[in-house]
Amino acid sequence: MSQSTRQTIALLRLDMKMRCDYENKKLTWLRALRFCFLHATLSSIIYRLQVFFFYHYLKPLASLLSFINIIFFAVKIDSSAKIGPGFVMLHANFITIGANVIIGKNCILGHQNTICASPFYCEENLEADDVKTYLLEDINANKAPIIGDHLMMGGGSVIFGNITLGTHVKVSMNSAVDKSFPDHAVLLGVPARNVAKQSDQK
């Protein structure tokens, strides 16, 4: 998936619009200018530009922008992650999004979130005879989470492993998700379980 100039501008606009919707305000030029100096929105702008340069043969510039994001905001987002329009970080600190993660549109992250492929050894990933051939390349090829639209993550929560989450999923604060869940789930605890009522899941 490459990202053209027009797409980048549209993505930046939709990110700002989502942030304004969250604050119940209208998107004006003045407010857009203000967002360029607010650290939470600034880091998402830098991320979009990073992806733009990554797909236009300017990888050194992309790595410089990701370096700025890491040093100033401690936000580490891999260029190969695919995040839809309307990406909002409420507080940009200590956020990590690993390689090959796919997130739908209009997701809201809190602070200190991690979304990545499982860094651990799990038995699901290999068969009994495969133990010796399970080399580093296979660890990197561990499948990353695939997440639907309208994700909301509380502060300190972690999503990891080869899982898929539905749309309108809410993850509570400081919980760790390691299994797949359907639409409209409300996840709580370490390890996370679904606490949504039956009547709400429609």
Add this chain to the structure above:
Amino acid sequence: MVTLRETISNIKADFQRRLLLEGKRPSLLNKLRICVKQGMVGVILYRVSHFCVYNNLGFLTRFLSIIELLYCKNEVSPMAIIGPGLVFEGVAIGICSSAIIGKNCTFLGRNTLSLGMIEGVDLNKDAITIGNYCVLGSGARVMRPINIADGIQIKPNSVVMLTETKQGCSLFGIPARRRRIDSIEKITQWNPLLGIPIAEVK
């Protein structure tokens, strides 16, 4: 007593393991690239300040800790004893002075190893002992004097309150409970990366 030669060999082992972890060749350019990263800077600063403390240069650790806090957001006590092949993957890692950690361990960020918050702990006697090839997920915390065996995986956001662990299990939850991984017990050789069982890489 920590000699200069020991410190340099430890730093070399850290570089080697980090390069293996990222799947890069051990060339000079790749080493320089890694040198800038927050995790690697944190490891090097810890090694240098650990050398300074045991060689009557303790005043230098004040300045080093300021750089550490500003650049990598870590607070690793120079009195902690950590074996070669250490990898800090993320930021915001706190390790107390009474920690003894084996070789080839991985910290994935936002980890805390502390004894200060608990009553009835003798800071001179008790210690957090972690074996070789352990992995601490992002947000994993250890808050008791504990003896963790080799190759234990502590999953994200779990808080470990046990006093002893056997080999061949992973810890997950608040407070952390054991989950068996049977095939780990049979395996005698360990990959230095991520505590995954394979043939040893030199």
